[in-house]
Amino acid sequence: MIRLLIVEDSALMRKLLGQIFSAEGDFTVEFARDGAEALKVISGFQPDVVTLDIHMPLMDGLVCLDRIMLEHPCPVVMVSSLTEEGAEETLAALEIGAVDFIAKPGGAISLSIDELTPRLVEKVRTAATVRIRRSRRLAERVRLAQTILPQQAILPRGRRDSPARPIRQAGRPGIVMIGTSTGGPPALDAVLANLPSGFDWPVVVAQHMPASFTGPLAKRLDKICALTVSEVAQQTRLEPGNIYVAKGDADIVIASRAGSLVAMAAPSDQAYRWHPSVDRMVRSAMKHLPAADLVGILMTGMGNDGAAAMADLRSAGGYTIAEAEETAVVWGMPGELVRLGGASEIRRVEEIAASLMDRVC
Template sequence: MEKVKVLVVDDSAFMRKLITSFLEEDQRFEIVGIARNGQDAVQKAKLVSPDVITMDVEMPILNGIEALQEIMKSNPIPVVMLSSTTKEGAENTMLAFQYGAVDFITKPSGAISLDLHKVKDDILEKVYYASKVKQEKLRRYSEPLKTSIPYVENCSKIDNKEKVLRKFESKKKLVCIGTSTGGPRALQQVITNLPKDIDAPILIVQHMPPGFTKSLASRLDSLSLLEVKEAEDGEIIQNGVAYIAPGGFHLKVRKVGASLAVQLEQTPPKNGHRPSVDVMFESISKIPDYGKIAVIMTGMGSDGTEGLKTMKSSGDVQCIAESEDTSIVFGMPKSAIASQMVDYVTNLDEISTQITKLLLK
């Protein structure tokens, strides 16, 4: 088996040693270089041609964000960022996604984390999956995103599913989106291309630890016509607002009179995730009198598939899955498509248009 070649970048010798030892213990990986700052990383990337780079965010001379930009400009390589949980660290992580980082790992206790072993499994899994991202896809992924609000004349022009959609179209709507690896950038593509007066609330589960979802919501809010916020327990959900599940909490929905309200829970993770797409979908399946639009985008694993099956068995649901061509990691969409519960397989840049079509009456 050909090993995944990894370049480890961190300004702390201790952190470099820890990350290197974790990877070397796994026979899938080979360390082909280490670098102690961003400038060193850019040079080493050219010399050793790694399959994946682990990149610290905060470094001297050239920081991780600046190094990432340089690498993506010249010869794109999958990069997994390592970030602290500070507000600045979270904001820098969002920038890293903007410039083409595939994924990130949170250092448990700051820049020099003596307890990095707590995220060892995350490091191994995310570096491995990052190595599977093809360069051509990465090149497209790192290009600037475009915003273009879709205009659709008539929902009946979607395709030949008018009869299936007729009952769906007569109901109030609810949009629910699940994503993981590559998700922050995918969400930016979709959410920023939805109109301000969208006639439905949007509920989002993005696999992220506590401390990062607020920065994600703030960034998307600053770029979007509609309001984007981190969901709060008990708030009544409104049309034209996108609610992102806070890291560490499951997002559910419950009826409050004629309205719907957010319900946040710290019940155990489901299949290793909290928030979980399955938990959100299963909760939404219990809400009557709504047409539901479920969207499953790029990500590792199969989160969302079981919840989608529950939704499909209990109400009017139309499901959109991101295509393999645009998914950074074709795990979650692939699993959903294999369940035969998906109605539309769509490239990322067309998902917002498909949502808008389904919302029009």
């Protein structure tokens, strides 16, 4: 049985979530009405996974999460609203140590809970398999202290520190494509913040997220990266020194317009399960550039999005990097790439930026 603690101040949400997981047959469910009560329940119940609302009285979700990760480390799935404020708080929670999040649907919860149920159960089941390591938590706290808390001390773009290693001219255009899902934002921090401002190729990122989350994600990354980070909401020319984050609830495709490579937000294609689709991004790029001018990176995430396309990319002469199992929150996507024989190399998350620079520069 999977021991699940639901932390939620709304009596209706507690009831609905309890019904969902009780109906699965393999969950033992306990409840807490706020963060303070949750900490008391956790010490005795020892849950395999926690769902944690962000906005609660007495002790909110972020404070509670921080205490959980320090005192009783276990996988936590945040329950967030689909607002910009909710997105920013959720991204902060992922930095603190939450494994994943689920966005509450708009409107009457009782009428839209059926739509939420399959993805919620899938996320909670996946989270229950994650083993939180105290050493990983320490690394996340150091990164948090450097990037989130002292935002007022961040240097202007022109003065930002970046790795001292010089960039050499690659001599040809190319694109780096990164795909990630569960556990992705902290992994993106670790990779993208270590690329220097003179990085020679544009970087395109497909992170599985709702549309209201990817804009705040891009803004958050822009504050910690030497490269300029923006969300792709319309046709955008791809330029060196830039990172382009796919808009959520849509797909991102690479195309050629007037002799220039562009990225475009396209309506999500239901032939692909996850969005923004990593598979679709990679396959669209392969139509407009030789495989040798493409690098694909697949990092933490459940499922297999991107694995087949990146395996085909490697077979065609492209280069691919899979995040190593020991640093991935969920080794679904990169693990599938390895299983298909599609990884040119396997790297811990903290090694990926250096490996990328060796290949591109």
